[in-house]
Amino acid sequence: MTRGVATECVRHVATCLAPARSVSPMDNRPPPAKKFKSSLSLCGQKRENVFTHEREREMQQQRRELPICRARGQLITHLRQRETLILIGETGSGKTTQIPQYLYEAGIGRQGIIAITQPRRMAAISLAARVAEEKKTELGKLIGYTVRFEDLTSDQSKIKFLTDGMLLREAIGDPLLRRYSVVILDEAHERTVHTDILFGIVKAAQRKRKELHKLPLKVIVMSATMDVDLFSQYFNGAPVLYLEGRQHSIQIFYTKKPQSDYLHASLVSIFQIHQEAPPWHNILVFLTGQEEIESMSRTCREIAKHLPQGCAQMTVLPLYASLPHPQQLRIFQLGQKDCRKVILSTNIAETSVTIPGIKYVVDTGMVKAKRYTPESGLEVLAVQQVSKAQAWQRTGRAGREHAGICYRLYTEDEFEKFLNMTVPEIQRCNLATVMLHLLALRIPNILTFDFISKPSPDAMQAAIEQLELLGAVEHKESQIILTAMGKKMAAFPLEPRFSKTLLLSPEFHCAEEILTIVSLLSVDSVLYNPHVKQDEVHSVRKKFISSEGDHMTLLNIYQAFKNVGAHKEWYKENFVNGRNMTMASQVRRQLREICVKFGVRLESSRSDTGNIRRCLAHALFLNAAELQPDGTYATLDTRQHVAIHPSSVLFHCKPSYVLYNELLHTSKCYMRDLCVVDAEWLYEAAPEYFGRKLKGVKS
Ligand code: CDP
Ligand code: MG
Numbered sequence: 001m002t003r004g005v006a007t008e009c010v011r012h013v014a015t016c017l018a019p020a021r022s023v024s025p026m027d028n029r030p031p032p033a034k035k036f037k038s039s040l041s042l043c044g045q046k047r048e049n050v051f052t053h054e055r056e057r058e059m060q061q062q063r064r065e066l067p068i069c070r071a072r073g074q075l076i077t078h079l080r081q082r083e084t085l086i087l088i089g090e091t092g093s094g095k096t097t098q099i100p101q102y103l104y105e106a107g108i109g110r111q112g113i114i115a116i117t118q119p120r121r122m123a124a125i126s127l128a129a130r131v132a133e134e135k136k137t138e139l140g141k142l143i144g145y146t147v148r149f150e151d152l153t154s155d156q157s158k159i160k161f162l163t164d165g166m167l168l169r170e171a172i173g174d175p176l177l178r179r180y181s182v183v184i185l186d187e188a189h190e191r192t193v194h195t196d197i198l199f200g201i202v203k204a205a206q207r208k209r210k211e212l213h214k215l216p217l218k219v220i221v222m223s224a225t226m227d228v229d230l231f232s233q234y235f236n237g238a239p240v241l242y243l244e245g246r247q248h249s250i251q252i253f254y255t256k257k258p259q260s261d262y263l264h265a266s267l268v269s270i271f272q273i274h275q276e277a278p279p280w281h282n283i284l285v286f287l288t289g290q291e292e293i294e295s296m297s298r299t300c301r302e303i304a305k306h307l308p309q310g311c312a313q314m315t316v317l318p319l320y321a322s323l324p325h326p327q328q329l330r331i332f333q334l335g336q337k338d339c340r341k342v343i344l345s346t347n348i349a350e351t352s353v354t355i356p357g358i359k360y361v362v363d364t365g366m367v368k369a370k371r372y373t374p375e376s377g378l379e380v381l382a383v384q385q386v387s388k389a390q391a392w393q394r395t396g397r398a399g400r401e402h403a404g405i406c407y408r409l410y411t412e413d414e415f416e417k418f419l420n421m422t423v424p425e426i427q428r429c430n431l432a433t434v435m436l437h438l439l440a441l442r443i444p445n446i447l448t449f450d451f452i453s454k455p456s457p458d459a460m461q462a463a464i465e466q467l468e469l470l471g472a473v474e475h476k477e478s479q480i481i482l483t484a485m486g487k488k489m490a491a492f493p494l495e496p497r498f499s500k501t502l503l504l505s506p507e508f509h510c511a512e513e514i515l516t517i518v519s520l521l522s523v524d525s526v527l528y529n530p531h532v533k534q535d536e537v538h539s540v541r542k543k544f545i546s547s548e549g550d551h552m553t554l555l556n557i558y559q560a561f562k563n564v565g566a567h568k569e570w571y572k573e574n575f576v577n578g579r580n581m582t583m584a585s586q587v588r589r590q591l592r593e594i595c596v597k598f599g600v601r602l603e604s605s606r607s608d609t610g611n612i613r614r615c616l617a618h619a620l621f622l623n624a625a626e627l628q629p630d631g632t633y634a635t636l637d638t639r640q641h642v643a644i645h646p647s648s649v650l651f652h653c654k655p656s657y658v659l660y661n662e663l664l665h666t667s668k669c670y671m672r673d674l675c676v677v678d679a680e681w682l683y684e685a686a687p688e689y690f691g692r693k694l695k696g697v698k699s
Contacts, residue, residue, distance in 0.1 A: 059134055066094035068243055075099070075241075076106045083206065084219045084235045089243030091224045091351065091393065092400050096186055097131050099220065100159045103182055111215055112181030113157065117164040119192045120348075121147035122321070128152070128161040148493050149522075149587045164194035169493060171201045172440045176209055182218040187351055189226040189389055191424035191453075193434055200450045201441065203235065224351070224396070225389040227421050234452045248399040254412045262364040263287075263296060265409040269362045270300060270342055271307075273407075279312035281359035282341040284349060286394050288368040288383045293318045293344045294531045300342060312340055319345035319355075322524035324577045331355055347386075350393050361398040361406040363391060365414070370429050371665075372459065379430040382665035387422040391415065424453045431455055431463035432496050436472060439482045440490035446480065466622060469686055470500050488598055492591065494522065501619035502595060508615035510605035511595065513555055517616070519588035520554045521661060521673065526584060527557075528577045529647070537575045544574075545649050549658065549675040551616060552609055553649050558584070617681035620659045621690070624682055625671060627656045633671070636682070636693045645670040657682065 063069065068089065078085060079102065089095050100114050118124040128145035137143060144153030146162040153160055164185070171177060183202050185195055199221075206217040221231055221238075228240045259265040266285050273283055287293050297316045304314040317331050332355065335341045341357065347367050349355060367386045372379045386394070391408065398404025408415060426434065434455075438446040447460060464480060467473040472486030482490065485503065492499035498518045505511040520526060529537055544560065546552035557574070561581055564570045571578035595602060605611045617624075625633040625642055631654060633642045642663060644651050648671075650658065657679050660671030683690045 056136070063094075063098070063134060066098060068094035068098045071243060072098075072102060075243075076102055076108070078239075078241060079103060079218075079220070080106065080108055082218075082239060083216065084238035085221070086228060086231050086235070086238050086240040087220060087222045087243060088226065088228065088240065089222070089224065091396055093243055095222050095243065096127055097134065099184060099222070101131065101135065104159055109181035109218060110158070113179050114159045114182045114184070115167060115177075115180045116159070116161050116184040116186055117167050117195065117198065118161060119164055119187050119190045119195060121150075121163050122348075123187075123351075124161040124163050125150075131159065131161075149583070149590050164192055164198055165493070168194050168198055168201070168437060171198075171205075172437065172490065175201065175441055176205045176212075176214070177202065177217065178209075178214070180217065181215060182220065184220040184222060186222045188221045188231065189223040189393075189421070190351065191422060191426070193425045193429060196424055196426045196452055197434060197437065199234065199452045203450065225392055230452065248401070248403040250395055250399040250404045250406055252395060252406050252408060254408050254415065255410060258411055258414060259409050262366055262409050263292065266296070266362050266364055267299060267303070269407050269409065271303060273360050273362075274304075274307075274314060274340060274342075275311065277340075277360070279340045280335075280337050280357070282335065282343065282355075282357045283360040283362060284343045284345060284355060284358045284397055285362040286347065286350070286364055286367075287344055288364070288366050289346060290318075290320045290322060293320055293346065294529075296344050298531055300344075312338060314340050314342055316342045316344065319343055319349060321346070321348055322577065322580065324528060324579060347390070347394075349397065350390060355397070356401070358397055358400065359402065359404050361394055361404065363394045363406060363408050365391065365408060365410045365418070370425065372429050380663040380665045380669060385418055387419040388415065389421050391418060426451065426455050427453060427459075430466075431459050432466045432470075435460065435463045435467060436482075436486065436490050436496050439473065439480070439486065467496060469622065469689055470496055470619070472496055472500070491598070492594055494518065494591075497620050497622065498522070501616060502591065503598070503600065504618050505615050506601040506603070508605065508611040508618075509603045510608075510612045510615055511600055511602045512604040513612045514615055515588050515592055515595065515602075516555055516558045516584075517551050517612070519584045519591060520558060521551075522587050523580050523583045524577070526554070526577050526580045528575045530575070533575070540574055546609070547649075547653070547676075548609055548613060549650055549655075550648055550661075550673045551675040552612070555612070561585075613675055613677055614681045616659055616675055617677040618685040620675075621682050621685045623660050623662075624677070625658050625660060626679075627654055633658070636690070640669060642669045642671050644674060645672045648672065648674050650674050650676070 068075070079099075087095060087099070096116065100116050103109050103114055116127070118127065124145050124147050128143055129139055132139040132143040135143060140152040140154055141156050143159045144157040144161075146153055146160060146166045148163060148165060167177075167183070177183065185198060185202070188195060202217065202219050206219055209215065209217050219235070221235070232238050232240055255265065266287070270283060270285060273281075287296060297318050300314065300316045304316070315335065319328065319331055331343055335357065343349070343355060343358075365386055366383050367390065368381055368383050370379060371382050371384070395406040395408075398406045435446055438449055443449050447457075464473060467486065470489070471483060472489050473480050474483050485500075488503055489496050489499040492502065494502075498521065501514055502511070502518055505514040544553050544556040546556060557576065560574075561570070561576065566578065566582055568578065570576070571581070592602070622637060624636045626636055628634055633644070634640065635642055642660075644658075645664065655676040657677050658671065659675045659677055661673035664670045664672055
């Protein structure tokens, strides 16, 4: 990689609210040195209710130093006066942790609960923990959180952090969101499907509550970077407030030439920095996914071993959602002064978590994200370019505590061609879940719902067809309505295909096994696959492997886990992610409760795995692929060429028909998490549909 000084970006340092589009004078005075303790260190852990004076003083000092603090008075005035407000402010300026507290302290919205939504559960939990600590209360009392399958709130909770998906579920029960006096939609720029629908829901709830003379609903939309015009227009010209954060200057370097191999380019950058910069300057590298990150970690460690004497030590730390919790925590621990930390992360470090001590950011400009084409009906995860907004967000990670440097592994020309904003997820995902939600919310006509960004009519149509195939909706007098099955499906916090699997399971006498499988597929992977120990992993996993595929293998692992119980040694020996396994077990308990509520007969099929796979075939038939004469696979719905992912236990097998959980596009289009099925089962699941799709099989 060549390195050339290109643009130097200096952000301003200001302390107060600015009216829309104002630019404040530059001020680069460094702030007083701050000591950060782990920002995530208490996430999900049982917390002691003991606050040392030192920790408390430090935290209060930190609070006072936040840029938002000096704008407190002005902010409260605006918050009190306005019904809807859009608030923009640098990451780290204090929006998420402080605004709910300001509202509460100023007595705004005391008649109800203040809700703050987050796109990710990890962020919701850690933020609630942080705010509870700042307010010196026990988590779950005044301040609580609700994420999927986990609710830590009580009757006393007045400030509640929750994932956007959870608030949406609550809206199904009460579209007016009557428990809430304020809804803060945070990280709005991420444009997750759930947040996008929530915009429409809260807007409607606000209007209706006004019409009905009920308690007004205050709506606050927050982000670091977003398309303010779009948001302001959508919320009937809501005012936009700019909170200018303390961001230290960040130098940005672009490559002189486009890089054909961003992994190689990152390696070169990491080691260039490593040889030149003092060892306490840590590096954060943005990559795209677990496998890539693990392999890059190995390469870095290998190279670091062979560096000339005198070179500083290097600790390489991967960071991705399914990484076991203790390993995630290592990232937040302060390192030693003579050893450089290199953190290789997915976009999880872009907004959700704050890592202390980062001086350098290396941005590959790539991200793994969903992409959907309604014509082919395919939703694939694929590596693609980030948007400018994401690139800025990544860059910002270098200037949190001191002046920083960001290496962008693309040219400035390439950057100029990036999309300004990330395409909203709603415009690039399968909409079956969304449509089911909207129907459950009793939206009169889902096709004309007030979306902030409308999905394509083709995508909406495709989703409705899928729901029809699953028996969730029907057409009645030119209206689309939920069937009895559809109503039940919407009650599960699951994708429609999985809730359908559960509801069908009594027919195949295997509800207990299906509960396990669906739970395992609903959490981050329970399999921990460190590459350095690949052979060892392979040999210990052998005992669990089922020739019938990954679902059955997971089932075997879960059954073994149940026999042993939560056991640290067992997790370690078997390369199982204990936290995710415990989570799966909790998820299972909750899904089981919903099943009981609906009177689903809970039986075990015991050793009859055929019945389990048949049940899966009856609900997941839209994700099926067929072996071709040339040994490749084609999906049954659109004949897309696909291959078995190397992580699957079926990688070296060639079953005639398989179901897959998801498609991942890297060098090829891969199917992940597979189950062997019979063509006849697919045919009996949806005879009309497969009459059109299946070549060889007719009943
Ligand atoms: O929302 P915004 O990015 O503006 O900032 P915030 O999340 O309110 O965080 C403000 C500050 O609180 C951060 O700069 C961290 O110093 C601290 N914080 C933390 O230490 N641990 C957390 N889990 C969250 C915030
Ligand atoms: Mg925030």
